[in-house]
Amino acid sequence: MASRIRTTISNLPAWLDLPEPQAFRPKRRYRTIWISDIHLGTRGCNAVMLLDFLRSVECDVLYLVGDILDGWRLRKGWYWPDAHNEVVRRILKMAHGGTRVILIAGNHDEMLRPYAGMSFGGVEVALDAVHLTADGRRLLVTHGDSFDSVVLYARWLAFLGDKAYSVLLRLNVVLNAVRRRLHLPYWSLSAYLKKRVKNAVQFIGAYEEAVAHAARDCHVDGVVCGHIHSAEIRQIGDITYYNDGDWVESCTALVEAADGTISLVDWAEECRLRAAKAPATAPSEEKEYA
Template sequence: MERLTRGNSGKGNTPNWLLRPEPKGFRPKRRCRAVWISDIHLGTKGCKAEMLVDFLQSIEPETLYLVGDIVDGWSLRKGWYWPDAHNEIVRRILKMAHRNTQVIFVVGNHDEVLRDYAGLSFGGVSLALEAEHITADGRRLLITHGDSFDGVVLYARWLAFLGDKAYSLLLRANIVVNAVRRRLNLPYWSLSAYLKKRVKNAVQFVCNFEEALVHEARSRGFDGVVCGHIHSAEIRQIDGITYYNDGDWVESCTALLEDAAGQISIIEWGREPADPMIVPAQMEQAA
C-alpha cells in the first residue's frame, strides 16, 4: 500500500484532546486495511454528522481515504453553518491520523479551494489531487473524487451551482420525510436517492460517468477506480475494470471497506448504526 510522507510536529504542540485515551465502548473496533468515505459536505444541514461520527468510532483502518467534498465550500460561501457535530468529525479524523491511521484527503469540487495545497500535510492528513491504492491481493486502484469526469461541472459551472441549489432543497425535504418516519418507528430512507434512481436522465448521467472513469482507469493501467461525487454507492465490473463508488453522508450514509484479504464491500451505516449491514449484492465476488 502506498505510504505518503506526513508532516512532523513536536509532542509539545499536540493538543491534549488528541492524547486522551479512547473511552471503552460495548462495540469492539473493526480492523481493516482501508476505508473510503466521501461527500460528507461539512457546513451543510444535510450532513449526517452524528451517524458519521458513530461509524468512524467503530473502525480502525490502516488507511482512511477522504474522497472529496468533505467540506462544502460552496455552501459556506453563502452562509456560515458549522455545528459542534461537524467539529467532532474533524476531531475524530485527526485522532485517527494521530493513532497511526494514514489519512489521505483527495480533494473534490466542493472543497476545491484546498487543491492549491495538494502535496502538503496538515495534522497528519495528506492532501492530494488523486491517489493510488494497492489492495491486499495486489490490484492497483485509482482514487479520484470524480468531478473532473462530470461534463456539467467542467463545461457548465453555472448549471452545476443551479443543480446544487435544487439538491439542497431536496435534502431539506428528505429531513422532513425522515422525521415523520422516525415517529412511525421506520428506518432511515433517502428520498433524493430514490428519485435519482427513477429519473431517466439521472440514470443515463450515472452510466456515462461510470464509463468515463473506467476508461480513464484502463488507459492508465489500473485494475479499478474508486470515486465519489455522484452520491451513489456502487461496485460494478465494467469491461474488466472494477468501478467502486463509496456513496455519501448526506443521503445514503455509505462507505467502502477493504478487509485483510483485499475484498472490498459497501457498508450501509444508515440502515442500522449499531449493527452495520454489508449489502450482499454490493460485495466483490471472491476469486
Template sequence: MSLGDVADLADFAQSRPHLPERIVERTRYRTIWISDVHLGTRGCNADMLVDFLDHVDSDTMYLVGDIVDGWRLRRKFYWPAAHNDVVWRLLRRAGRGTRMIFIPGNHDEAFRQYCGLDFGGIAIRRNAVHETADGRRLLVLHGDEFDAITLAHRWLAHVGDHAYTLLMAANRLVNAARRRMGMPYWSLSKHAKARVKNAVAFISRFEEIVAEAAGARGVDGVVCGHIHTAEMREIGGVAYYNDGDWVESATALVEHPDGRMEILHWADVIAGRDRSAPLALAA
C-alpha cells in the same frame, strides 16, 4: 495554511469532543474510503458518520473529496457540534497511526492548492494509487474531473446545487416524521434519483467514463465519489467502485484484510444493531 494552522489542528485533536468516543469493539478493515460528507450543510448526516467512526477502524483511510462543503459555507455559515466531532475523530485517527489520505473534491477545492503536503498527519493529494491486499492497483480520485457539467458549466453546477439543497430539506422533513413514527432512515433523494431516467443515464455514463480513464492509466480499478451513488461493478475489465456519500445514503467502501471489497450501508447497520445494552463513554 500555515505552521500555526497545523498547531491549531494538533491542539484541536487533543481537545474534548462534544460527543465522546464510544468504547465498543470496533470492526477492523484494511482500508476505508468515504467521500461527499458535506460538512457545513444541514443535509450532512454527521451523527451517523460519528457513529460509523466509533464502530470501525482501519490501517488506511481515504477521504475522497467534498468532506467540507466550501460552496455552501461561503453563502451561509453552518457548523454544529456534530460536524466538529467528525473532524475531531478524523484527526484523532490520524494521530493514532492510521494512514490518512485526503483527496479534495470540487466542493472543498480550496484544499487543492495544498496537494503534495501533509497537515496534522493527513496527506493531501490530487489522486492516489492504492494497492489492495490481493495485489490490485486502484486509482483513487474524487471524480469531478469527469463531470462535464462541473467542468464546462460551473454556473449550472451551482444552480443544481441550490435545487439539491431544496431536495435535501424535504429529505430532512420526511425523516423527522419517520423518526417520530419509529421508522428507520430513508433517503428521498436517492429514491427520486433512481427513478429519473436522465439521472440514471448520467450515472451510468459517468461510471463508464471513469472506468475507461482508469483503464487507460493501466490500473486494475478505480475508487471515486462525487455522484452520491455507491456502486461496485466491473466495466470493460476495470473494477469500478464508488463509496457513495454521507448526505443521501450514508455509505462507505471498505477493503477486508484479504482484499475483498464491500459497500457498507450504515443506516441499515444502525437499524439492525441491538442497542439494548448501554454504551460506556470514553473518559
C-alpha cells in the same frame, strides 16, 4: 502525486491523547476505508451517523475521497453544529493514532487543491492517489468531478443544479425529522428519486463508463471515486469500478479487508437493523438536523 510535505505541529490539543471511551461493541478492523461526500457545513450531512461509523472501525489507511467540506455552501452562509466539529476531531484522532489519512480534494472543497502534497494535522492532501490492495491490484483513487461534463464544461449549471439539489436535501431533512418523531428509521427521499428518474439513471451509467475509461488509460486495475452519491461496485470491461457513496443520502463506505477483498458497508441499513433489535442503542439524530 506530489511528494508529501510533513508539517510539524507543536502544542497538540490535549484531547488527541485522551484514551478512547469503552466501546459498546467491538470495533471492526479493516485494511483500508474510503468515504466521501460528507458535505460538512450543510444541513444534509448525516454527521451523527458518520461518527457512529468512525467510532466503530479501525483501519491502516483512511481515504477521504472529496467533498468532505462543502465550501460552496459555507460561502453562502455559515452552518457548523457540534457534530461537524466531532467528525473533524475523530478524523484527526485517527491520524494521530497511526492511521494514514489521505484527503482527495473534490469540487465542493476545491479550495484545498492548491495545498496538494502538504499535510495538516497528519491529514495528507492530494489531487488523486494510487492504492495498492493486499492482493496486488492497483486502484486509482479520485473524487470524480473531472468526469462530470456538467461540472467540467458548464460550471454555472453545476451551481444551479446544486441549488435545486439543496432544496431536495432540505426536504429530506424535514422528512426524516418527522420519521424520527414517529420512531421510524432513516430513509433518503433524494436517493429514492435519483434511482427512479430516467435521466439520473442514464447520467450515472455514462459517468461510470467515463471513469472506467479514464482508469484504463492510467493502466490500473480499478478506480475508486465518489461525487455522484451513488454507491456501487461494478465490473466494466477489465476495470473494477468502485463508488463509495456519500454521507448525505445513502450513508455508505467502501472497505478493504486484510486479504484485499473490497465491499460496501451500508451504515444506514445497519443502523436500521440495530434499532429494530435494540431501539435504545441506536444512534440518535441531533435536533439541529430537523
